[in-house]
Amino acid sequence: MATMTQHKIVFTGPPGAGKTTAIAMLSDIPPALTDVRNTDASLGKEHTTVGLDFGQVDLGNGQCVRLFGTPGQLRFDFMWRIVATDALGLVILIDNTRPDPLDDFSTYLDAYMDLLPTINCAVGVGRTGECPLPTVDQFGGLLAARGLAFPVLPVDVRRREDVLMLVDTVLIQAEMRT
Amino acid sequence: MSGLAATVSPVKRELRLLVQNLTGNDLAKVGAFLRIGRERLQCDWHVVFDGEFHVLMRGTEAPGTTDSPLATLCVADAGTGRHDAVEPLSRPLQYEALIEALSALEDRFAGMSAAHAVPGGLPPDARFRLRRWPPAELLQGNRERQRLASFLLTRLVGLDELARLSNVGKLQCEELLAVLTTTGILDVTTAAAAVPVASAASTALAQPATRSSPRAVHSHPDTGLFDTIRRGLGLTWQR
Amino acid sequence: MSTLNTTLSEHARQAAQTLFAEVDGARAVVIATADGFDIAHTGHHAIDPARLAAMVSSISALGTAASRETGIGTPRYLVIESSEGRLVVRCMQVQDQALIVVVLTDKSVTLGLVWSHLSKAERLMNAA
Numbered sequence: 001m002a003t004m005t006q007h008k009i010v011f012t013g014p015p016g017a018g019k020t021t022a023i024a025m026l027s028d029i030p031p032a033l034t035d036v037r038n039t040d041a042s043l044g045k046e047h048t049t050v051g052l053d054f055g056q057v058d059l060g061n062g063q064c065v066r067l068f069g070t071p072g073q074l075r076f077d078f079m080w081r082i083v084a085t086d087a088l089g090l091v092i093l094i095d096n097t098r099p100d101p102l103d104d105f106s107t108y109l110d111a112y113m114d115l116l117p118t119i120n121c122a123v124g125v126g127r128t129g130e131c132p133l134p135t136v137d138q139f140g141g142l143l144a145a146r147g148l149a150f151p152v153l154p155v156d157v158r159r160r161e162d163v164l165m166l167v168d169t170v171l172i173q174a175e176m177r178t
Numbered sequence: 179m180s181g182l183a184a185t186v187s188p189v190k191r192e193l194r195l196l197v198q199n200l201t202g203n204d205l206a207k208v209g210a211f212l213r214i215g216r217e218r219l220q221c222d223w224h225v226v227f228d229g230e231f232h233v234l235m236r237g238t239e240a241p242g243t244t245d246s247p248l249a250t251l252c253v254a255d256a257g258t259g260r261h262d263a264v265e266p267l268s269r270p271l272q273y274e275a276l277i278e279a280l281s282a283l284e285d286r287f288a289g290m291s292a293a294h295a296v297p298g299g300l301p302p303d304a305r306f307r308l309r310r311w312p313p314a315e316l317l318q319g320n321r322e323r324q325r326l327a328s329f330l331l332t333r334l335v336g337l338d339e340l341a342r343l344s345n346v347g348k349l350q351c352e353e354l355l356a357v358l359t360t361t362g363i364l365d366v367t368t369a370a371a372a373v374p375v376a377s378a379a380s381t382a383l384a385q386p387a388t389r390s391s392p393r394a395v396h397s398h399p400d401t402g403l404f405d406t407i408r409r410g411l412g413l414t415w416q417r
Numbered sequence: 418m419s420t421l422n423t424t425l426s427e428h429a430r431q432a433a434q435t436l437f438a439e440v441d442g443a444r445a446v447v448i449a450t451a452d453g454f455d456i457a458h459t460g461h462h463a464i465d466p467a468r469l470a471a472m473v474s475s476i477s478a479l480g481t482a483a484s485r486e487t488g489i490g491t492p493r494y495l496v497i498e499s500s501e502g503r504l505v506v507r508c509m510q511v512q513d514q515a516l517i518v519v520v521l522t523d524k525s526v527t528l529g530l531v532w533s534h535l536s537k538a539e540r541l542m543n544a545a
Contacts, residue, residue, distance in 0.1 A: 032482050032486065033482070034475070034478035034479060034481070034482050035478075036451040036452050036474070036478060036515065037451060037452065037515065038452050039450045039451075039452055039454060040452065040454070048452050050451070050452055050453050050471075050474045050475050050478045051474075051475045051476075051478035051479040051482065052475075052479070054482075071475070073453070073471075075453055075454075075467060075468070075470075075471040076453065076471050076474075076475060078468070078471070078472060079475055
């Protein structure tokens with residue numbers, strides 16, 4: 001059986017930020033989902049990811065990029081680190097309509113604290129049209145306060161070109177490290 | 179010669195106007211209006227048909243073959259309506275409309291101009307690295323600028339290398355670097371300098387990014403793979 | 418926070434206690450919603466029931482995905498056989514609510530007996 005060289009990009013972020021949607025935008029295959037019925041009324045969603053989302057982009061020549069999405073809720077934080085192990089890059093998606101998006105962002109920065117100095121990362125802030133505050137610059141400022149510098153872009157994960165841009169900035173960082 | 183004051187005209191900045199899908203009549207008018215309006219315009223505008231450019235001017239009847247990283251002027255028949263959410267210049271082209279549009283762009287460029295931002299321009303052997311992600315106002319939602327900024331995040335990179343790696347024109351790279359040098363978030367290192375020299379403007383920004391050196395903890399594949407990944411994803415920026 | 422009705426929560430609590438009492442070698446029992454909230458737990462083994470509930474929810478969901486991928490239906494049991502014990506996970510449907518019951522046992526416990534008790538627990542919760 002031919003071996004396939006695999007590379008992994010992980011999408012993480014709070015519930016409802018669009019991780020599953022983002023993967024679906026890029027994946028060549030219908031994403032494998034671990035969505036179950038949600039019992040938490042505060043989420044405002046019928047279903048929620050509890051395992052991981054999985055998609056794949058076939059590059060040909062035995063190479064592929066695997067796209068993983070983590071569950072968003074804090075109680076699944078053990079999955080965040082497991083899934084991000086040996087990833088080519090990490091995309092943190094934020095929903096700017098949530099009560100405290102900067103706090104959400106801090107949660108993920110804390111969770112990946114030891115990985116962030118060396119991992120290639122991009123931040124996508126969604127629904128800035130509905131909620132312009134906090135600004136994209138404030139997310140950049142939060143990163144800078146931690147001595148980190150990653151791309152922070154306003155995105156609509158329903159637009160493939162926006163998701164591609166996030167991934168491109170991750171690839172660029174990876175490329176610059178080689 | 180003594181007793182006569184020498185009059186020296188200030189050197190105007192050159193801006194290149196790339197034209198696409200314009201009619202012969204459009205082109206003739208553009209050329210004529212630029213000649214007539216030379217004194218009104220702050221910059222020296224040159225019409226080009228390929229190569230590097232600052233502003234794209236195109237007829238809307240056919241899609242453009244390139245996007246301007248800085249500005250696009252659209253030309254359409256009268257009554258066509260807005261194109262790409264922008265009011266086009268109506269045919270037949272009018273002198274005042276064109277000169278006003280170009281003047282407005284000149285005002286924008288004046289805020290971003292390399293000549294204004296960095297006395298003497300960028301050092302030829304300079305290498306650059308961002309200490310933090312730039313403000314959205316500088317990137318203006320522009321994909322090329324976002325990409326260029328990404329290339330500047332992880333290590334020092336020179337202008338030529340930046341243009342080569344990003345596949346973005348050197349002019350556009352230089353424009354962005356010049357703007358970034360005014361913000362205080364770009365480290366500029368020259369061969370003569372022992373340590374990175376912070377850019378002139380000192381704003382109250384964060385400590386330099388504590389990213390690791392290019393030797394990443396996780397070993398990753400060679401650059402050929404990244405073009406392969408981009409192609410696989412349908413990204414159009416590969417070299 | 419899960420918005421499960423209190424009746425079902427009470428039945429789950431009783432089921433957890435019954436399982437713990439009846440399964441020889443059981444160290445702990447946790448009953449969770451499919452989306453990872455613990456609704457009942459008991460036992461003498463030191464565990465974080467909230468965390469375990471989330472973990473078995475993930476495991477169960479991955480098992481469901483793998484079963485779907487391979488076309489073998491829906492999972493009923495998942496077993497994690499470890500060097501010092503065993504986690505037996507049962508996915509069940511109780512009054513239109515998907516629940517996950519996990520029993521932490523000694524290695525010595527007969528797996529078939531645990532399954533039998535878990536099936537009984539599901540029947541009792543549905544009959545209640």
